[in-house]
Amino acid sequence: MFLMSEFRKDPLTGRWVIVAEERGVKPYQFGEGWERESSFPCVFCPGKEHCTPPEAFSIREKETLPNEEGWRVRVVPNRFPALLPCEPLHHNIDGFYENMSGFGVHEVIIETPSHYLDLADLPISQIEDVLYTYRERIRKLGEDPRLHYCLIFKNQGEKAGASLPHAHSQLIATPVIPKRVQEELMGAREFYQREGKCFFCSVIEEEMKRERLVKEVEKFIAFIPYAARFPYEIWILPRRHCAFFSEIEKEEISNFAFILKEVLLAIKAILHDPAFNFILHTAPYPRSLENYDGYYHWHLEVLPSLAHIAGFEWGTGFYINSVIPEEAAKAFRQFIKDKS
Amino acid sequence: MFLMSEFRKDPLTGRWVIVAEERGVKPYQFGEGWERESSFPCVFCPGKEHCTPPEAFSIREKETLPNEEGWRVRVVPNRFPALLPCEPLHHNIDGFYENMSGFGVHEVIIETPSHYLDLADLPISQIEDVLYTYRERIRKLGEDPRLHYCLIFKNQGEKAGASLPHAHSQLIATPVIPKRVQEELMGAREFYQREGKCFFCSVIEEEMKRERLVKEVEKFIAFIPYAARFPYEIWILPRRHCAFFSEIEKEEISNFAFILKEVLLAIKAILHDPAFNFILHTAPYPRSLENYDGYYHWHLEVLPSLAHIAGFEWGTGFYINSVIPEEAAKAFRQFIKDKS
Numbered sequence: 001m002f003l004m005s006e007f008r009k010d011p012l013t014g015r016w017v018i019v020a021e022e023r024g025v026k027p028y029q030f031g032e033g034w035e036r037e038s039s040f041p042c043v044f045c046p047g048k049e050h051c052t053p054p055e056a057f058s059i060r061e062k063e064t065l066p067n068e069e070g071w072r073v074r075v076v077p078n079r080f081p082a083l084l085p086c087e088p089l090h091h092n093i094d095g096f097y098e099n100m101s102g103f104g105v106h107e108v109i110i111e112t113p114s115h116y117l118d119l120a121d122l123p124i125s126q127i128e129d130v131l132y133t134y135r136e137r138i139r140k141l142g143e144d145p146r147l148h149y150c151l152i153f154k155n156q157g158e159k160a161g162a163s164l165p166h167a168h169s170q171l172i173a174t175p176v177i178p179k180r181v182q183e184e185l186m187g188a189r190e191f192y193q194r195e196g197k198c199f200f201c202s203v204i205e206e207e208m209k210r211e212r213l214v215k216e217v218e219k220f221i222a223f224i225p226y227a228a229r230f231p232y233e234i235w236i237l238p239r240r241h242c243a244f245f246s247e248i249e250k251e252e253i254s255n256f257a258f259i260l261k262e263v264l265l266a267i268k269a270i271l272h273d274p275a276f277n278f279i280l281h282t283a284p285y286p287r288s289l290e291n292y293d294g295y296y297h298w299h300l301e302v303l304p305s306l307a308h309i310a311g312f313e314w315g316t317g318f319y320i321n322s323v324i325p326e327e328a329a330k331a332f333r334q335f336i337k338d339k340s
Numbered sequence: 341m342f343l344m345s346e347f348r349k350d351p352l353t354g355r356w357v358i359v360a361e362e363r364g365v366k367p368y369q370f371g372e373g374w375e376r377e378s379s380f381p382c383v384f385c386p387g388k389e390h391c392t393p394p395e396a397f398s399i400r401e402k403e404t405l406p407n408e409e410g411w412r413v414r415v416v417p418n419r420f421p422a423l424l425p426c427e428p429l430h431h432n433i434d435g436f437y438e439n440m441s442g443f444g445v446h447e448v449i450i451e452t453p454s455h456y457l458d459l460a461d462l463p464i465s466q467i468e469d470v471l472y473t474y475r476e477r478i479r480k481l482g483e484d485p486r487l488h489y490c491l492i493f494k495n496q497g498e499k500a501g502a503s504l505p506h507a508h509s510q511l512i513a514t515p516v517i518p519k520r521v522q523e524e525l526m527g528a529r530e531f532y533q534r535e536g537k538c539f540f541c542s543v544i545e546e547e548m549k550r551e552r553l554v555k556e557v558e559k560f561i562a563f564i565p566y567a568a569r570f571p572y573e574i575w576i577l578p579r580r581h582c583a584f585f586s587e588i589e590k591e592e593i594s595n596f597a598f599i600l601k602e603v604l605l606a607i608k609a610i611l612h613d614p615a616f617n618f619i620l621h622t623a624p625y626p627r628s629l630e631n632y633d634g635y636y637h638w639h640l641e642v643l644p645s646l647a648h649i650a651g652f653e654w655g656t657g658f659y660i661n662s663v664i665p666e667e668a669a670k671a672f673r674q675f676i677k678d679k680s
Contacts, residue, residue: 004664010567012527012539017567018660021667082652082660095546096531097566153651161650170651178656187352191436199352206435226437227350227357277651301654309649310501311493311510311617312422314641316518320358320422324344327361 005084005102007176015179018102020082043079044166046113052076056107057136059129072126073133074110075171080163081106083172105141105173109133109152112167118156119167120264127257130169131248134280137171138246142285147173149181149284152245157275160305177284184281185296192295200297201241212325214332215262219255222263224325224332231307231323232271234263234332236300243296245282260300266335267304275305345424345442347516355519358442360422383419384506386453392416396447397476399469412466413473414450415511420503421446423512445481445513449473449492452507458496459507460604467597470509471588474620477511478586482625487513489521489624492585497615500645517624524621525636532635540637541581552665554672555602559595562603564665564672571647571663572611574603574672576640583636585622600640606675607644615645 005020043051046069055066057075064070077085083104091100111119111130119127138150154169155161162168177185191199207213207223214234215222222236236259238252248256267276279301283292313319345360383391386409395406397415404410417425423444431440451459451470459467478490494509495501502508517525531539547553547563554574555562562576576599578592588596607616619641623632653659 008567010565011543012531013523014527015567015569016658017569018658019567019664020660020662021664096542151652151655153655155650159648161648161652172652172656174656174658178658180655180657183353183657187354191352202436203351225350227348227355227359229355229357277654279651279655281655303654305648308499308501308645310495311619312491312501312512314617314643315491315493315520315619315621316512316514317520317523318356318358318514318518320360322360324359324361 005082007100007102009098011096011098016176018082020102040115042115042164042166044074044108044110044164044168045115046071049074052108053079057133057140059133069113071110071113073112073129075107075133075137076110078106078108078170083174103146103175105147105171107137107171109137109169109171110166111169115166117167118264118268119154119169120261120268122167122261124254124257124261127261128253131253131257131260134169134171135246135248135253138282141171141173142246144173145286146175147285149174149177150282151178151181152280152282154278155275156277157305160275160277162275181281181284185284185290185292188295188297189290192291198241198295198297200237200299204237204239212329214266214329215259215336217255217259219252220259222259222332224329226325228321228325228328229319230303231321232267232304232328232331233321234267234302234328236260236263236302238298241297243283243292243298244287245280245298248298262336263302263332265339266332267302270331270335271304271306276303277305278302345422347440347442349438351436351438356516358422360442380455382455382504382506384414384448384450384504384508385455386411389414392448393419397473397480399473409453411450411453413452413469415447415473415477416450418446418448418510423514443486443515445487445511447477447511449477449509449511450506451509455506457507458604458608459494459509460601460608462507462601464594464597464601467601468593471593471597471600474509474511475586475588475593478622481511481513482586484513485626486515487625489514489517490622491518491521492620492622494618495615496617497645500615500617502615521621521624525624525630525632528635528637529630532631538581538635538637540577540639544577544579552669554606554669555599555676557595557599559592560599562599562672564669566665568661568665568668569659570643571661572607572644572668572671573661574607574642574668576600576603576642578638581637583623583632583634583638584627585620585638588638602676603642603672605679606672607642609679610671610675611644611646616643617645618642 007016049067053076055074055076058071059073060071083102083106085105089101089103134152141150150173152171188199212224219239225235282298283296347356348359389407393416395414395416398411399413400411423442423446425445429441429443474492481490490513492511528539552564559579565575622638623636
């Protein structure tokens with residue numbers, strides 16, 4: 001349980017920090033959570049539905065009830081939320097220090113009833129259910145006019161920040177558009193104004209001809225970005241120009257599930273089952289705010305957690321990537337070729 | 341050994357990534373370096389001077405020769421440099437992809453001949469030698485007009501990105517001013533223009549009255565910043581307004597060594613010897629470029645590595661800090677009080 005949650009603004013850079021105190025965690029306990037609740041059955045397992053807050057959404061067998069067994073995908077509020085969906089909101093300014101209450105939504109998407117399967121191991125139909133769930137939650141939370149962004153991400157493995165091993169992803173919806181999202185939007189808008197076309201559509205056109213391409217299917221491509229921050233970082237882009245993941249179509253979900261499974265299986269094999277994050281990049285709410293439809297293009301970024309972020313990265317904001325993107329792509333392509 | 345090193349510019353956000361291929365590292369070997377060369381004596385130990393590239397600087401006993409025993413602090417080029425000090429420089433633009441050669445300086449500062457002592461354990465006179473060495477290297481590299489920034493940082497512990505346990509810090513000098521440094525400079529310049537005074541001097545004045553103060557000595561204060569990104573993040577600021585660490589005076593070095601040791605010992609005790617980074621923030625080269633003297637103020641940021649950076653931080657650029665800064669400061673103050 002968190003005792004409080006607030007946004008604090010760094011007075012120099014304008015960066016927001018969420019201060020969310022964790023009840024009863026002693027300083028020396030950091031990073032010791034991994035084994036605590038990893039035993040089978042865990043709180044995400046069927047039969048343990050009462051151990052989580054009541055579900056916000058689920059895909060389940062007919063004639064089964066919410067918060068009982070019979071689900072295939074289940075969305076529940078995070079028991080340790082970084083943000084809280086409660087009122088009243090406050091906003092204080094004290095000299096050059098500024099804070100506001102940590103309003104927002106923080107949910108967990110349990111991807112499978114199985115305690116032992118990773119997302120990569122699931123049948124494609126089950127991955128489709130997970131992606132369909134992402135779409136439904138983004139749509140639903142978009143109805144709350146106080147929320148301006150919905151971030152869907154996955155931390156797999158302790159080194160990537162996961163606190164439980166049972167396969168799950170997370171959703172955080174916030175009243176502010178996050179800084180990194182804004183930087184990306186700003187870059188995309190400038191490109192659109194300068195070139196008259198979508199940056200991501202141009203990248204797709206370019207990367208189809210380049211040696212960083214990993215896989216192309218009917219509706220998606222997977223490639224290593226030119227300036228990848230991390231070894232084996234890989235992006236999946238829909239070929240159809242669309243700013244909002246929430247507008248993904250049924251056939252696209254199916255094709256996306258297929259390429260995502262290919263990519264995750266390749267990472268698992270080539271890098272020996274590493275921890276990783278993935279982050280869904282989609283346009284903010286509401287769509288009427290800006291011409292997102294024109295200049296933005298949703299996509300997924302997958303970041304294997306192979307190296308620790310060190311003083312140089314903290315100090316500079318530069319990244320050091322020790323694997324040439326073209327070489328990483330070659331390894332991916334070789335694996336996919338050998339497998340088929 | 342790195343085979344190549346280049347800066348690649350992310351075409352969307354303008355972020356630079358250093359791509360520096362590590363020779364012969366297989367994908368599954370990431371993060372396995374910690375034990376490889378940690379045995380005593382290691383390449384940083386006395387008697388092993390021939391195992392490093394020739395030294396760039398040292399503080400050593402009279403009548404001892406460079407690259408032999410007798411040193412107290414020793415600076416050598418990194419054997420695995422992220423940047424290389426060699427010519428020729430190239431700068432290519434290929435469509436919207438841009439890169440340039442990874443020119444720069446990457447050195448290791450070996451802080452003690454002892455294989456087993458941490459920086460926190462060293463006598464204050466030895467910490468003074470380390471700080472004096474930082475000053476000398478920053479001054480020396482500032483003579484090269486191609487270099488515009490010199491970053492000094494320390495990674496202690498594997499989780500903080502250190503690859504060898506023998507106490508050392510690092511220096512990277514670059515031809516570009518890093519993005520994070522620019523953000524901080526921009527914030528400080530705007531504050532100066534708006535308020536007519538130095539942001540950091542104002543913070544010192546404010547924090548002397550606040551509950552986030554950890555320790556004050558004659559010439560420095562240590563405190564937890566208002567919007568700390570990480571649990572137990574702590575900053576040390578000189579009370580004298582000065583933009584350039586390279587202008588630190590003899591009595592300040594001595595006082596800085598004292599408070600740095602206090603802070604590092606407290607971190608070690610309270611958090612059970614965690615991995616950590618520290619980063620020296622100082623103004624760019626050359627001083628004539630801008631009014632750094634007016635608006636900037638050098639300082640040291642210490643970041644314990646207690647939590648992993650996860651999908652949420654990568655996706656948003658927000659940080660989640662699970663320890664309230666005022667509570668962290670209280671723990672530090674209690675430790676310092678109990679000890680004395």
